[in-house]
Amino acid sequence: MARIKDVALAAGVSTATVSRVLSGSGPVRKELRDKVLETVAALGYRPNLAARRLRSSRTETIGLIVSDVRNPFFTNISRAVEDMAYQQGMRVMLCNSDEDPKKEALYLGLMEDENVCGVIFSPTLGTARQFDATAYPFPVVMIDRPVAVGAVDAVVLDNRAAARALVDHLVAQGYRHIGGIFGSASGTGLARREGFHQALQQYGLTGSSQLLAPTVAAAQQEIERWLASPNRPEALLVSNGLFLLGALQAVRAAGLSIPEDVALVGFDDDPWTALVEPGLTVIAQPTYEIGRTAMELLLQRRESPERPVRVIELAGTLIKRGSSRMLTTA
Numbered sequence: 001m002a003r004i005k006d007v008a009l010a011a012g013v014s015t016a017t018v019s020r021v022l023s024g025s026g027p028v029r030k031e032l033r034d035k036v037l038e039t040v041a042a043l044g045y046r047p048n049l050a051a052r053r054l055r056s057s058r059t060e061t062i063g064l065i066v067s068d069v070r071n072p073f074f075t076n077i078s079r080a081v082e083d084m085a086y087q088q089g090m091r092v093m094l095c096n097s098d099e100d101p102k103k104e105a106l107y108l109g110l111m112e113d114e115n116v117c118g119v120i121f122s123p124t125l126g127t128a129r130q131f132d133a134t135a136y137p138f139p140v141v142m143i144d145r146p147v148a149v150g151a152v153d154a155v156v157l158d159n160r161a162a163a164r165a166l167v168d169h170l171v172a173q174g175y176r177h178i179g180g181i182f183g184s185a186s187g188t189g190l191a192r193r194e195g196f197h198q199a200l201q202q203y204g205l206t207g208s209s210q211l212l213a214p215t216v217a218a219a220q221q222e223i224e225r226w227l228a229s230p231n232r233p234e235a236l237l238v239s240n241g242l243f244l245l246g247a248l249q250a251v252r253a254a255g256l257s258i259p260e261d262v263a264l265v266g267f268d269d270d271p272w273t274a275l276v277e278p279g280l281t282v283i284a285q286p287t288y289e290i291g292r293t294a295m296e297l298l299l300q301r302r303e304s305p306e307r308p309v310r311v312i313e314l315a316g317t318l319i320k321r322g323s324s325r326m327l328t329t330a
Contacts, residue, residue: 002043011039022089037087046089060090062298063111063119063138065104067185068214069096072241072270073287074122077143080291081120088299090117099185099214101127112136118298120291123147125186139301141294145186146311153297154311155290159188162283162316163195163237164202166265169281169318170235171203174327175263179226179233181219181243184211192239192267208233212243219246220253227254227262234263234327241268244280264323267316278322286314 008015013032020028021036028036039045062085066074078094085092093114095107104127111119118139123131128147133140142154170178180196183189193209200207212218219238226232227250238247244266251258258264258278269284293312300307 002045004045007036007039007043007045010043011036060088061093061114061116062090062295063093063095063107063114063116063121065095065097065107065111065119065121067097067099067122067124069094073144073268073285076287077291077294080288081295084292084295097122097124099124108136111138118302120294120298123186125184125190128187139298139305141298141301143290143294145188146191147187151309153301153309155293155297156188156311156313157285157290157316158313159191160195160198162267163192163239164199165316165318166237166281166283167196167199167203169320170237170263170265170324171199171205173263173324175235175324176205177231177234178205178207178237179235180207180209180237180239181222181247182209182211182239183214183243185214189214189239196237214240214242216242216246216249219243220250221246223247223250224253227251227256232262235259235324236262236264238264238266240266241270241273244268244270244273244282248276248280258323259325259327263325263327269317269319274321278325281321281324282319283316284319285316289314 004015004018008018013036017028017032018036021033062081064078064081066078068074082092093116097103097107101124104123116138120141120143122144123142128145131147131151133152140152142152144156146154146156167178180193182193189211196209210222212222223236223246236247238244247264251262251264256262265281267283267285269282273280273282297310
């Protein structure tokens, strides 16, 4: 079994450099860091975690609490967190909250019992509004769902700008009567709804919107009701991948065509959105980058507890497909 000395010798660096790379405990040039990690992989080196725990009161376990592990958005983030944790010789404890504040509280307590060294967390709206970082002995980084400014480190999408980009696109395609469906369980849905209405106001348009529980069934039921109305929207904007699926099912159940009868755009570039006919116009979120950046913030906070809080907003990418083709008039 390879030892840390073997890694250092093969990489041509000191054992202290190898230790800093694996623990994230100090500055190391990117070239050296990459070389050490390549050597670790080639030799199959595994850090002696038990010995490390004896030397430190901190564990090498990261807690990851997500809202729905089945949602591809959180699956991709989880992959990024696990990849970085592996590189650091750390483990990930994954918990699924089901958008349930009681489960969130339970799992935060479990993280405390397990003496994790930090938690990455996507909170419900209620938990985010009352979250107190000082109540926990470990650092917390929020993902996707923001909390009060300055409370904790966070990595989020620029949700208002992303929603405005979708409205801009629809208006440029000739759509004026636009309806929006947004998630009610998190600040993310509220921010996207705000951006939606900001964009409509900019164009002198009015549009209806609804806040719903973030499920396929909720979106399908509400959109079926909209589509049955004589004043149905020309275009639908929905705020997550689950809503996109529900909207697509509602349109098909109504016997309507996209975009001839109603255009459809939304968030999350899940693989199926490019495979349906027509492909769906979406905002692609940088999910892997969100997870990777969250881990970087957590490691930095672990080593420098007093540093200023950072909230990093990442940009989404508008992917235009057939579901929002230009509206034609007779």
